[in-house]
Amino acid sequence: MNILHISASPRGAQAASRALSNQVVARLLARHPGASVTLRELAGGEDGDDSTALPHIDAGYALALSSAANEPGVDGAQLRSDGLIEELVRADIVVIGTPMHNLTVPSTLKSWIDHVVRINRTMRPTPEGKVGNLHDRPVYLALASGGWRTGERARQPDFLEPYLRAILAMIGLKDVTVFSAEGLALGAEREAEGRARASAEVGRHFGA
Template sequence: MKLLRLITSFKGNESLSFQLGNAIVEKIKTQHPEIDSTTRNLTKNEMPHLNELHFNSFMTPTQDLTAELKDAVSYSDEALKELLPADIVVIDVPMYNLSIPSSLKAWIDHIVRAGITFRYSEEGIEGLLKDKKVFLAIASGGIFSEGPLKEFDLTEKYLRNVLGFIGITDITVFRVEGTAMPQFKDEALPKALESVAAYSL
């Protein structure tokens, strides 16, 4: 079995999404001690914003790639080399401005590729990554899993939609939330870690 971990907070060890992601990975390792894991820190090993060259490289058959297009497609190919064999993907998601970090969006723009992660068929669009399980470790200053801010959360909603688009529908979400709220902040991480401990894989 293979696991891919994506780190997307620039806060290093202080990051709450990172600490929650670590707990998820440790839990998975208790069930699958033999699991082979790869980690990509998208804040250190960044994917470039998708540009015209990248997109043209996706649309060009391999045998026709120029040196420039080969270079352009290398980011996507490298990310797919990590994603395609992974059975489980754990993604740390700090909420930035109600949404996901742009480093994660850039990664998504490089892995959503026609013919590789989805295809157009007679029935419409078909996601091709059907057998993967994803865990999201979402950290936010406010509380978004319930209450008045729920509808403003574009982290879980967007990730469920875009991952579903490429065929990944087995998605489990853990949250460390309310860390900017005095009445919730001290309990936020312990509560999130407890939810991981209580989860049966």
């Protein structure tokens, strides 16, 4: 059993999305003792060290994707893409912790998506549209936003959750469960409430 844990917040130990995705991973480990966890920090770790940050794709990769061959990579983003796809293929469960940045995913998570959503690898074009090549597996999204993203109090369009659902479905991952901490930049009280509510939701989902 392999759990792939992707964490996209640049806020180190303060990150609400990381706290939430850590909680999900802990509950999964309790359910599957002995499972291995691969942690992929896209924007620096809990200690704020961003040396593991994922670079953007490069010219070689963009050129390869627009040619029919799309060969395995020898360097740069093509090679990184091969490794990240392999990591995803090997995962039985995927957990993604991410903040909302400017209504959608942070650029680092977008970079991971650009590396793993790869034509004729993880998806293929058909006359009916793009079809995923990966077999489905549970994906847990742990989302954090400064304002409200869902419900009656939302005062902003949400391109985060619908986008993640659409792009994951495009590579075949449709079994998606969402946990959401919202209103986190609206004062200490609201932040505590938003974190607690999301955490309780994880508790309810996985059971006592």
